[in-house]
Amino acid sequence: MPITVLKVRVNDLQPGMYVSSLDRPWLETPYPIQGFRIASERDQRHLKQYCDYVYVDVIKSEALSIPKHILLNDEGDQPKSDAAQILKLTQRPRIIYEKATSREEELSTAQTHYRSVENTYQTLLRDAENNAKLNLPVLRKSIEPMVQSIIRNPDAFIWLTHLKNMDNYTYHHAVSCSVWAVAFGRHLGLPTEKLNSLATGCFLFDIGKCKLPKALLNNTRRLSSEEFNTVKQHVLFGLEMVKQAKGVNKDVLDMIRTHHERHNGSGYPLGLSDDQIPLFGRIAGIVDAYDAITSHRPFCKPIPAYEAIDGLYQWRGVDFQTELVEQFIQVVGIYPVGSLVELSDDTVGVVISQNEHFRLRPQIMVLLDADKKLLDEFYEIDLRVDLESESATLPTISRGLPPGAYDLDQSQYYF
Known part of the structure; x- marks a missing residue:
């Protein structure tokens, strides 16, 4: 059997490696639950604030980032790709659908x-x-x-x-x-x-x-x-x-x-x-x-x-x-479109769109201020914007909320 997942200490990570799991729950970190690729030493330093070790997906990593002998099984075969896993589930080639409208x-x-x-x-x-x-x-x-x-x-x-x-x-x-x-x-x-x-x-x-x-x-x-x-x-x-x-x-x-x-x-x-x-x-x-x-x-x-x-x-x-x-x-995603969330600045909003590769950083329509009072005018923020900034100013999601939290009536406020 080929090795498809490696346990790697954060200090040993290399650019191109794809992190698929952490040594702690995803919700305790700002990272997307579907994983992410290490792009630079900066990513490695940032990840070290949260984890001692992680699990690296060999298939999704760039080939040169993984020692060659790990990529092969005893017969010298390459491990199955993600497309092959979908094929196994569905018994048919995967059709790639793109979003055609906003x-x-x-x-x-x-x-x-x-x-x-x-x-x-x-x-x-x-x-x-x-x-x-x-x-x-x-x-x-x-x-x-x-x-x-x-x-x-x-x-x-x-x-x-x-x-x-x-x-x-x-x-x-x-x-x-x-x-x-x-x-x-x-x-x-x-x-x-x-x-x-x-x-x-x-x-x-x-x-x-x-x-x-x-x-x-x-x-x-x-x-x-x-x-x-x-x-x-x-x-x-x-x-x-x-x-x-x-x-x-x-x-x-x-x-x-x-x-x-x-x-x-x-x-x-x-x-x-x-x-x-x-x-x-x-x-x-x-x-x-x-x-x-x-x-x-x-x-x-x-x-x-x-x-x-x-x-x-x-x-x-x-x-x-x-x-x-x-x-x-x-x-x-962790916070689906239409779900209510409370932000780190105590405001409350609704998720209006997913950022496909950053599931913990969706687009939000803010409805309540920090005192949980309905705003006179709602506003939208994209939590992905500050992702690469050293001096981030946008809030993050603190927690998800159940439908109807703070007496919000979705049908009344969201259109």
């Missing part, structure tokens, strides 16, 4: 498509509750423009997922999971037809819950073992309903059937594990869990996005496939 340019179009898919899903859910056949062609027609918007720039739709009405968790969970799944599939380089299937599957994987007692779904206490067994039936209910509709494909059925299966075999209804779970089912499980724990639910308050990401990271290799969790974290 968040601002895409936002108006995204709002129109967001309302369309939400209204379509509400109609679909009413049909399901009334035992009518599901009109999947109408759903697909509504989904396709949403997918195209996310392909152009995911930030706009991701922004809109944070403007959820707390009284309509069922509707918004379906839309949000679809958005995250498409953004995830886009990152993995899946073709458009597969992105459409991801969105469709997320709209439908909980459709069977309409057959469960409303009191059970809306309760505010922990479910008993018997009640939980009843809730599990929504998977089979949903499968039967969707199978009766026209034009459903295998990827969508896989998502409904396996979105509650878990990597270690602890899920339901079949107790599948590892590669027994189809890729789309593994993706569905991750986005379902992430959106659920960051949303208002009848029995649970949301947690900040960065805590949710930390939770997913802890569950890697247990509930979810490690490689997929790591790829999803790259999509979401």
Whole structure:
């Protein structure tokens, strides 16, 4: 087996080496969680303020920065590239999508498509509750423009997922999971037809819950073992309903059937594990869990996005496939677009755009002053601007905040 990660003391780092892990949590440092390349001795000195040693990714490092004998395995083969890892996950070459529009340019179009898919899903859910056949062609027609918007720039739709009405968790969970799944599939380089299937599957994987007692779904206490067994039936209910509709494909059925299966075999209804779970089912499980724990639910308050990401990271290799969790974290970032944050100068703002290679340094719209009073005029700052400055003046992010913190109403202030 080739060596792909090296433990290196900070004093021994060389320009060109790619740091993929630290000897402490990423959140205790100003560095991006997806790693960074050592460019100069200055980077080395700065890193020494936080770490004694780090882990270097051999594949992402410049070849001349790593001793040649380390790059080879016993047979003299080169280790697999990141593209090869994506290929192994998806079984297809990766399509590289570029942002074709800015968040601002895409936002108006995204709002129109967001309302369309939400209204379509509400109609679909009413049909399901009334035992009518599901009109999947109408759903697909509504989904396709949403997918195209996310392909152009995911930030706009991701922004809109944070403007959820707390009284309509069922509707918004379906839309949000679809958005995250498409953004995830886009990152993995899946073709458009597969992105459409991801969105469709997320709209439908909980459709069977309409057959469960409303009191059970809306309760505010922990479910008993018997009640939980009843809730599990929504998977089979949903499968039967969707199978009766026209034009459903295998990827969508896989998502409904396996979105509650878990990597270690602890899920339901079949107790599948590892590669027994189809890729789309593994993706569905991750986005379902992430959106659920960051949303208002009848029995649970949301947690900040960065805590949710930390939770997913802890569950890697247990509930979810490690490689997929790591790829999803790259999509979401520690502070996703639309999430509230408190800055080091005590002001509060909302993340409006990601800086792709500096996930801890996003663009922020500041809403509250240091006394937590609403500003008369909001202003934007890009936390990446001072990154290379010895005399930085911009604040940094102190902590993520849950939705609704300081009584901020996203739908009222963010447009």
